[in-house]
Amino acid sequence: MDCLENVGERVAIVGAGYAGMAAAVTLAQRGVPVTVFEAGPVPGGRARRVVSQGTELDNGQHILIGAYAELLRLMRLVGVAPDAVLRMPLEIRYAAGFHLRSLPMPFPFGLLGGLLLAKGIPLPEKFGAIRFMAAMRKSGFKLDEDTSVDILLREHAQAGAIGRFLWFPLCISALNTPPLDASAQAFLVVLRDSLCGARESSDLVLPRLDLSRLFPEPAARFIEKNGGALKCGVTVRELSALKEQFSKIIVAVGPHQLGTLLPGCAPDYSYQPIYTCYLQYPERIRLPLPMLGLADGLVQWVFDRGALTGEAGRLACVISAQGDHQQLGLDELADLCHRELAHVLPDLPAPLWSRVIAEKRATIACTPGVKGLALEPTVPDVYLAGDYTDPEYPPTLEAAVRSGVRAAGLVGQARSP
DSSP, rough: OSOTTOOOOOOEOOOHHHHHHHHHHHHTTTTTEEEEEEEESSSTSSSSSSTTTTTEESSOOOOOOOHHHHHHHHHHHTOOOOEEEEEEEEEEEEETTEEOOSEEETTTTHHHHHHHBBBSSSSHHHHHHHHHHHHHTTTTTSSSSBBBBHHHHHHOOSSSSHIIIHHHHEEEEHHSOOOTTSSSHHHHHHHTEEEEEETTGOOOEEEEEHHHHTTTTHHHHHHHHOOOOOOOOOOOOOSSSHHHHEEEEEEEEEEGGGHHSTTTTTTOOOOOEEEEEEEEEETTTSSSSSEEEESSSSSOOOEEEEHHHHHEEEEEEEEEESGGGSSHHHHHHHHHHHHHHHHHHHOOOOOOOEEEEEEEEEEOOTTGGGGGOOOOOOSTTTTOOOOGGGGSSSHHHHHHHHHHHHHHHHHHHHHHO
């Protein structure tokens, strides 16, 4: 452990990702001073700002949805401006012709009407999708036994065009796990809270700031105003010295780091990557929408950073979950992303520069049963937070924030007389 002397606060948080900062904000709001220790130079964890060859980028392109109630609530609490995100009704457009847009009508008519008017899928499949959602709603979005998303969708005749353009991409985006391996139960939780939730739940909420500025840095200012502190560049190597100065500790690090801090606590997870390729084109290059789906290659989604963050001409290609792209060099991958974009954007010039950021352990593999694993620390007065600890949500920013709020609640209960 480095540089931890003269710290007087009672609650320590190890890790300044979205989970750790959510815990810190929750405690600070209750008048509990906290100290957050972060090994990296900026807060954000696996959703943070990085500097690559002098250019500030996100380590991955994340999107939020209206169902992320806890994250959006905490963003408001710490003073994040409403224009920090671009919020829009659900609209999914693929270069291959599929286009789904929710209609401005009360739930569920807006989504159902949008589905019936969607382009690129046969009418029988549209009615089949409505029957599928109705059946899942009737079951309470619960399965008697977890299985894979692929099996679930095939059992309900959802593996045609509707699967290709809607269900499979939703699975990969939310669970970061291929449908053949992904947990159907976790997928149904996403379906329950987004497409089958309240009208605003399916909204796309696209960040217009980098991921550190979106929440972790405003959260740091909030806890500092409330008597806490964020200490970046400080590596906690063991908990024993922290326990000498703090009565409670929240460990909010990645699951692959648990073995060092809490030996014997972490299950043997497998992991899934996220690759983000930034391509800088002349400023005139833009997409028809802030995000566009690609269905015929490795790239799943491309984002117009000019429309979102003002970085004109910069496109961000996202490849979630495992696949053949992991065998390519970064330059080869950037070239492939450019070629896939050139197929759908007429007269696309060569990029001025490219950067590929590979988060090889971006999330745990969200497979059947993985969310049922027990995750209880064996050290007294030590609590866990992280997207992998949520009992039902897949490993998303919302799951991370919920876990932080939950850990703060456990600390509060332990402090009560």
